[in-house]
Amino acid sequence: MDNKINFKDLWAKQTSIEPNPGDLLLQISKMKRSNLRKLIVTNLMLVTVSAFIILIWIYYQPQLVSTKVGILLIILSMTIFLFAYNRSYTLFKEDINSKSNTDYLKELLAIKSKQQFMHTTMLNVYFILLSAGIGLYMYEYTSRMTIFWGIVAYGITLIWILFNWFYLRPKQIKKQQLKLDDMITKFKKLNNQLEA
Amino acid sequence: MQAFADIYKTYWQKIFRLCMGYVNDADLAKDMAQETFIIVWEQLPKFRNEANIGTWIFRIASNNCLRHIEKLNRFPRGELPPNLADEKIPGSEPQIQFLYKCIAELPETDRIIISLELENIKQAEIATIVGLSESNIRVRIHRIKEKLHQKFAANGQ
Numbered sequence: 001m002d003n004k005i006n007f008k009d010l011w012a013k014q015t016s017i018e019p020n021p022g023d024l025l026l027q028i029s030k031m032k033r034s035n036l037r038k039l040i041v042t043n044l045m046l047v048t049v050s051a052f053i054i055l056i057w058i059y060y061q062p063q064l065v066s067t068k069v070g071i072l073l074i075i076l077s078m079t080i081f082l083f084a085y086n087r088s089y090t091l092f093k094e095d096i097n098s099k100s101n102t103d104y105l106k107e108l109l110a111i112k113s114k115q116q117f118m119h120t121t122m123l124n125v126y127f128i129l130l131s132a133g134i135g136l137y138m139y140e141y142t143s144r145m146t147i148f149w150g151i152v153a154y155g156i157t158l159i160w161i162l163f164n165w166f167y168l169r170p171k172q173i174k175k176q177q178l179k180l181d182d183m184i185t186k187f188k189k190l191n192n193q194l195e196a
Numbered sequence: 197m198q199a200f201a202d203i204y205k206t207y208w209q210k211i212f213r214l215c216m217g218y219v220n221d222a223d224l225a226k227d228m229a230q231e232t233f234i235i236v237w238e239q240l241p242k243f244r245n246e247a248n249i250g251t252w253i254f255r256i257a258s259n260n261c262l263r264h265i266e267k268l269n270r271f272p273r274g275e276l277p278p279n280l281a282d283e284k285i286p287g288s289e290p291q292i293q294f295l296y297k298c299i300a301e302l303p304e305t306d307r308i309i310i311s312l313e314l315e316n317i318k319q320a321e322i323a324t325i326v327g328l329s330e331s332n333i334r335v336r337i338h339r340i341k342e343k344l345h346q347k348f349a350a351n352g353q
């Protein structure tokens with residue numbers, strides 16, 4: 001074996017011109033702002049929609065309980081969606097970066113499986129509540145129409161709901177899941193290296 | 197701010213080398229080093245002196261390396277500050293290049309361990325950074341060095 005090679009010397013010879021730290025800080029604040037903006041816009045949008053629905057309730061004074069329950073379900077579905085969305089944003093805010101590699105990988109795996117749960121379960125709950133809410137909400141107004149138009153109104157809504165449930169929802173879940181599964185496999189592999 | 201500037205000055209090259217050992221790609225390593233310092237900047241107010249600042253920074257840097265697989269698509273190239281200086285590539289000597297190439301071919305966690313060892317970090321400290329026992333680290337370092345020597349010998353260096 002050739003012991004003349006001094007790895008430490010070779011190692012230390014690799015250097016790089018360090019970028020100006022000022023530029024880096026500028027970039028940080030820019031990135032933070034754009035992340036925050038996305039979060040605020042999503043929250044604001046759903047809050048506005050909820051407020052709009054409540055306004056309808058106040059102005060049109062629905063007579064049937066089904067309408068009121070429908071409105072509550074719609075708002076509940078959006079609240080749950082927002083909760084999940086905000087939660088997945090804050091999952092990474094918890095300070096795990098300065099843990100040891102072993103603990104870090106464990107935490108990362110735990111976070112990934114939490115995300116997996118949220119993406120599937122929460123999305124399902126959101127769709128079910130939203131669809132049920134819309135269905136109930138429509139009943140009062142549809143019951144005042146002729147049977148023909150009532151069927152048309154519910155038919156269109158049903159098609160929209162089915163499209164969401166059988167096309168958009170699985171597509172969304174599959175996309176997220178593929179990414180997460182891949183990541184979890186890779187992190188598990190890293191974790192195994194440390195346990196070996 | 198002064199504290200951050202000092203840390204940046206002291207640790208930039210070390211963190212760059214750690215990332216370079218991990219990916220063996222100078223541009224990417226620079227991006228990853230910058231990501232590390234972004235986290236350091238954000239978490240610095242939370243740092244309490246219970247740990248050695250070096251240990252703390254190397255933990256952040258090595259964890260960032262481990263998460264690299266996930267971040268591959270998150271920071272499009274060129275979003276981080278560009279390097280205006282027209283630099284010649286330092287460390288372009290073949291032996292240095294070969295060393296980094298060999299290290300980047302090791303299993304991910306071994307890359308981190310040997311990089312810290314070559315950076316002259318005490319083995320006890322490496323143990324707390326990685327989260328393994330000191331004896332485990334010692335054995336691993338020994339094995340990795342053996343592997344590196346073999347590769348160098350095989351390459352006729």
